[in-house]
Amino acid sequence: MKDEIFKKPISKQFEFDEEVATVFDDMIGRSVPFYKENLALVRDLVIKNLQEDATIYDLGCSTGTLLIEIAKKSDKNLYLKGIDNSAAMLQRAKNKAKAFGVDIEFIYADILEYDFSLANCFIANYTLQFIRPLKREKFVKKIYEKLEDEGVFIFSEKIITEDKRLNKQLIDIYYDFKREQGYSDYEIAQKREALENVLIPYTLKENEEMLLQTGFRFVEPIFRWANFATFFARK
Numbered sequence: 001m002k003d004e005i006f007k008k009p010i011s012k013q014f015e016f017d018e019e020v021a022t023v024f025d026d027m028i029g030r031s032v033p034f035y036k037e038n039l040a041l042v043r044d045l046v047i048k049n050l051q052e053d054a055t056i057y058d059l060g061c062s063t064g065t066l067l068i069e070i071a072k073k074s075d076k077n078l079y080l081k082g083i084d085n086s087a088a089m090l091q092r093a094k095n096k097a098k099a100f101g102v103d104i105e106f107i108y109a110d111i112l113e114y115d116f117s118l119a120n121c122f123i124a125n126y127t128l129q130f131i132r133p134l135k136r137e138k139f140v141k142k143i144y145e146k147l148e149d150e151g152v153f154i155f156s157e158k159i160i161t162e163d164k165r166l167n168k169q170l171i172d173i174y175y176d177f178k179r180e181q182g183y184s185d186y187e188i189a190q191k192r193e194a195l196e197n198v199l200i201p202y203t204l205k206e207n208e209e210m211l212l213q214t215g216f217r218f219v220e221p222i223f224r225w226a227n228f229a230t231f232f233a234r235k
């Protein structure tokens with residue numbers, strides 16, 4: 001279903017509620033540049049880095065698209081776990097996984113509170129940005145501690161740039177992308193207001209430093225387009 005949520009005046013700050021879940025796959029596909037390509041990049045890196053019987057958590061899995069793509073392509077036995085605190089999103093994730101005949105465990109939980117089992121891989125595509133900055137580093141530390149040695153953390157984020165002029169230019173280019181995806185100036189403005197103080201992006205460097213300070217051996221940006229980036233880190 002097409003995302004037309006912001007054609008009307010916003011009545012609250014952005015939430016991953018039933019209304020968003022209903023149009024989510026269209027929304028994210030038209031709001032995150034190279035979403036499909038980035039999803040394939042993360043899928044293929046996960047598959048290349050994991051052995052038989054590995055455990056993978058997708059943090060903020062939404063409608064389960066990434067885990068379903070991993071399950072469809074991998075020829076290994078993997079324990080796939082998707083976590084989200086939006087029941088509406090997980091309902092759709094379960095329906096999609098069933099339709100594709102893939103075995104994924106979907107967990108309704110707050111990732112900040114959930115007690116993860118030890119895992120070989122954590123993924124957080126466009127999720128950390130919704131975690132309050134005061135809680136973000138402690139959460140990344142929790143991910144680090146729940147990773148096996150040599151474990152992998154792959155995450156994608158909207159980012160800001162230190163240079164204010166360049167940052168404004170990249171945001172303008174991003175909004176041109178949204179217009180090319182069929183969003184009106186009104187929808188773009190309404191969503192920007194709804195996301196104010198809900199989606200809080202860091203710079204590339206702040207994301208890298210956060211990972212290194214929590215103990216990751218290295219963190220590498222593996223994709224970037226304007227104000228979006230994907231990182232690969234190993235314990």
Ligand SMILES: Nc1ncnc2c1ncn2[C@@H]1O[C@H](C[S@+](CC[C@H]([NH3+])C(=O)[O-])CC(=O)[O-])[C@@H](O)[C@H]1O
Binds near residue numbers: 130
């Ligand atoms: N504390 C939390 N606990 C659990 N879930 C949370 C929390 N905070 C946010 N979420 C969930 O994290 C997801 C963020 S969307 C991820 C897209 C997906 N990764 C994708 O690649 O398609 C990002 C976006 O839409 O820009 C939503 O499903 C929230 O319900």
Ligand SMILES: O=C(O)C(=O)Cc1ccccc1
Binds near residue numbers: 027195
């Ligand atoms: O940052 C934005 O303006 C977005 O639209 C990104 C986004 C995509 C999907 C859900 C919430 C935010």
